[in-house]
Amino acid sequence: MPEGHTVHRLAAAFERGFGGQRVATSSPQGRFSDAAALEGMVLLGAEAVGKHLFLQLAPSADVDPGSPVVRHVHIHLGLYGSWTFAGDPGFAEAHAIGAPRLRVGETEESLATDEAVGTAHWRRLVPRPTVRLRIAGPCGLADLTGPATCEVLDAPGRQAVLDRLGPDPLRPDPDGTGRRRFVDRVRRSRTAIGVQLMNQQVIAGIGNIYRAEALFRARLDPFVPGVDLSRPLLEDLWEDLVALLAYGARTGRIVTTEPEHRDLEARIIERSRGTRQNGDGDADVVPREKSFYVYHRQSLPCRLCGAAVRSQDLAARAVFWCPACQRVRSRRASWTREHPAAAWALTP
Structure with a gap:
């Protein structure tokens, strides 16, 4: 997921590719009946909140975003959802975002402009029959397949979704309200911190990789109850997640290791599909076997202490941790990090 x-x-890709433009909408699969009602509307903007995407559509570009005529296409990709893009040069930085890494169309297609006929090749791409929603604009198109949620909401419906979510570390938080909400929610519960980090009502946008890696960077035992953790420790955990996710949003990759640790025990235990990231074929990026401290490194030596990394099911998801490094278990434990998130965030 x-x-x-x-x-x-x-959200940024939709803003760049379709923002302020009138778009065509269709549902080749036929399972998104509202596509016809959205046809010809203008994409006012795109919003990400945790793992939820909202596309704001209105009859014209001059409509106030708060107007009741604005419709919000709410999408949650879930485990299998994916957006694939095709268009003019520079239209989309990545051809696919989400689970499947296929391009638009039945097969892997070239997205180059067909200069012989003067027509962009993407305009002739036939959608796969599994496409739930196709959005097309003057410069490109985007196909959605396999989402857990694809629905049209009005403003109250959008707000109802937001009300169910915890704070998102990637959304602006100038007064620290999001951080306080996270800390207060964690400290009110006896649920293990490793479970709470995956609860979207506690903190929005954290998945299994960020959960495992942030806890390791905090040297924090994933099984310690939230009530046993100090406010300063949780505030620092929040700030580290802000830095980690900001790096991911900027680069499209999850990299949590410090540069000096990446060549230490540079191994990972791949699943059948592997832990895929954007840019895996680029020689300049940090390879995935050097990107993580504990995620998918069960039974391998910890990069820092040499102890065997462990894994165990926790609330139906595997959690990965180093039993030697991650010993913080109480509010009285001293908590230090050798590599502050602020400095790490500047590392390419």
Whole structure:
């Protein structure tokens, strides 16, 4: 399932590719009946909140975003959802965001402009029959397949979704309200911090990779109850997540290791599909076997202490941790980090 930084990248891609433009909407699969009602509307903007994407559509570009005529296409990709893009050069930075890494169309297609006929090749791409929603504008198109949620909401419906979510570390938080909400919610519960980080009502946008890696960077035992954790510790955990997700939103990749640790025990235990990230084929990016401290490194030596990394099911998801490094278990434990998030965030 895509984590929060991916959805923020999606929102930015829609803003760049379709913002202020009149779009054509269709549902080749036929399971999104509202597509016809949205046909010809203008995309006013795109918003990411945790793992939820909202596309704001209105009859014209001069409509106030708060107007009752604005419709919000609410999308949650879930485990299998994906957006694929095709268009003019520069239309989309990545051809696919989400679970499947296929391009638009039945097969892998070239997205180059067909200069012989002077027509962009993407305009002739036939959608796969599994496409739930196609959005097309003057410069490109985007196809949605396999989402957990694809629905049209009015303003109260959008707000109802937001009211169910915890604070998103990637959304502006100038007065610290989001951080306080997170800290207060965690400290009120006896639920393990490793469970709470995956609860979208506690903090929005955190998935299994960020959960495992942030807890390791905090040297924090994933099984410690929230009530046993100090406010300063949780505030620092929040700030580290802000830095980690900001890096992910900027680069499209989850990289949590410090540069000096990346060549230490540079291994990962791949699943059948592997832990795929954007840009895996680019020689200049940090390879995935160097990107994580504990995620998918069960039974391998910890990069820092050499102890065997462990994994165990926790609330139906595997949690990964180092039993030697992650010993913080109480509000009285001293908590330090050798590599502050602020400095790490500047590392490419």
